[in-house]
Amino acid sequence: MKDARTTALVRGSVGILPAGALGVGFFHHLTGLSGRLDGSIVFLDRPGSSSSRAMHAAGGLRLRTADGAERRLEGRTVLGGNLVDRLALGAVPEVVIVTCNPDQLLEFVTHFVEFVCEGHARFGLERADAWLPAVLLAPNGIYFQRLRLVCGEKLEEAAVFGRLPPLWPDYLEKLLGRFLRGVTMQTGVREGSGGDAVYRPGPAGHTKVGGGDAHVRRRTVAVLAGRGASVEDAGPARPTRLEFDKALINLVSNLLGQLLAVDARGAFAPLEVEEILARASDGRSLELARHVFAVGRAVGAYGTEESPEGIHETMTAASLVNRRHVPSSLQYLGLALRAGTLRPRLTPTEQWLVEPLVRYARSAGLDDAVAYFRGLRERLLERLRLAIEHAAAHGGQRLSVAPEDGADHAARFPSHPTS
Incomplete structure (x- = not known):
């Protein structure tokens, strides 16, 4: 049965997956040096991550600012669960910034396909604009074309097994058009591990956004710029x-x-x-x-x-x-x-x-x-x-x-x- 709600996306909101060194750097600057904690910028869990579990168990995370001051970010305010959880809540971030290690990107793609299947079951692919976020891939590495190909294969496989409708000609490019490449100079450091880790965001860094659908790319840049990020649309430049x-x-x-x-x-x-x-x-x-x-x-x-x-x-x-x-x-x-x-x-x-x-x-x-x-x-x-x-x-x-x-x-x- 399709969900009667008209949308599950929260306009202007951002999810950061996961709360690692780079992710905390983004969070710190998108929230005005961690000063605007209103739930519109949240960390998303990486499924199966022991670090995510430890962070929830600890009730949040510790952050040390440039002046050496340490503060605690409470989990109830900044930890938002995973993408599928957000769909069930009707509170999917409009932009998801993926900041995991590059070797964890394939796990994210699997989670994203699960999310798409759940979104189709609740809302239908014909209403994807109401629940499908833009996905900004920010880890370092040369992987965008390969990852986009793998994601397409996994989506097609889901269609073969009946979890999604036939994807051609209407849906596949629209789904893959949500994938953007973010090349960033944002920095950050994590000291320690698990719930005891301390995160030290670096200075605000510039981010170029390329790839994907042009409208999705422009909207993503607008959302992040509206939060104070130094960000630019790389236009037609190849990712x-x-x-x-x-x-x-x-x-x-x-x-x-x-x-x-x-x-x-x-x-x-x-x-x-x-x-x-x-x-x-x-x-x-x-x-x-x-x-x-x-x-x-x-x-x-x-x-x-x-x-x-x-x-x-x-x-x-x-x-x-x-x-x-x-x-x-x-x-x-x-x-x-x-x-x-x-x-x-x-x-x-x-x-x-x-x-x-x-x-x-x-x-x-x-x-x-x-x-x-x-x-x-x-x-x-x-x-x-x-x-x-x-x-x-x-x-x-x-x-x-x-x-x-x-x-x-x-x-x-x-x-x-x-x-």
């Missing part, structure tokens, strides 16, 4: 282009940053973005830009009129906006060394940058790029092993004998700071 531009920023600051922050003895010292760019100006960052550009041109992200020197210059300028920021992976590296939990493997962020680049380069026959990115990965893993050994020798973390990074480890990798 893959936005991902490649951000990939270069992240690879220089986080991956090269780790290589530079761990010396030949294995001693670690955190570096700010400005220091990383200065040390990598010996040609290392430009070499990285050339290989990223070659792969990007092969997949149509960059045009023939562009150059690696040009995107390198743009990357440098964009990075220096946060010149005093210690990149997320370096923050995580330091925290993990102190906690004795560091392992010689890539974080999900680097995994979802390096592996897609290798895959695209291999498909395009760019053997030099394949060798470069694989070599970069191996150099980083070796530096992490040195850091673990150095910490063990100096009374820090015990020597790790965990296996190296691989695709089978990605889903088990813990949450970490993000930028």
Whole structure:
């Protein structure tokens, strides 16, 4: 039986899934530095997440602001359940910002398809505008086209099993048009885990929104801008282009940053973005830009009129906006060394940058790029092993004998700071 209500969407409201480092950063600035807690901006649960369960059990979460003051965000005000719960309540956020680790995105897609099936059962797909939110995918990585394809396949499968009506020609593009790519400079840090975690939002960061249906994209930008966010509509720019531009920023600051922050003895010292760019100006960052550009041109992200020197210059300028920021992976590296939990493997962020680049380069026959990115990965893993050994020798973390990074480890990798 269809629900008699005319709508389940709450106009102007935002859901953030989940309450992680990046998510809390968004929340803090969308609520006027956590000052407007009126229930219109809420955290949504990631299904099956132990962190979400711990946060509910603790009755909320702890936040430390830039001045060092700590405050508690009460769960009854800021924790909103999951998307299906919100549908039952008739209180679906108009915009959902997905901020999980990139290796958790496939779990989100499964949850989204469940939500669509439940929405159809309650309201019908013909009324999707009344209950279907815009979904802004904000994790770092090169994944948008792949994820959109997977979501389409899962929706089609739901139609095959009768949970949805036939999707062609009326519905599939409308559903997938709700998926947007948000490339953001928002930063944040999480210290600790579970209910004891303390979140430290970074300064407000700029976000570009691409992909999806143009009307949905414009409305999403309007909703977030109305909440004080620094946000822009990237227009017809391909989401893959936005991902490649951000990939270069992240690879220089986080991956090269780790290589530079761990010396030949294995001693670690955190570096700010400005220091990383200065040390990598010996040609290392430009070499990285050339290989990223070659792969990007092969997949149509960059045009023939562009150059690696040009995107390198743009990357440098964009990075220096946060010149005093210690990149997320370096923050995580330091925290993990102190906690004795560091392992010689890539974080999900680097995994979802390096592996897609290798895959695209291999498909395009760019053997030099394949060798470069694989070599970069191996150099980083070796530096992490040195850091673990150095910490063990100096009374820090015990020597790790965990296996190296691989695709089978990605889903088990813990949450970490993000930028």
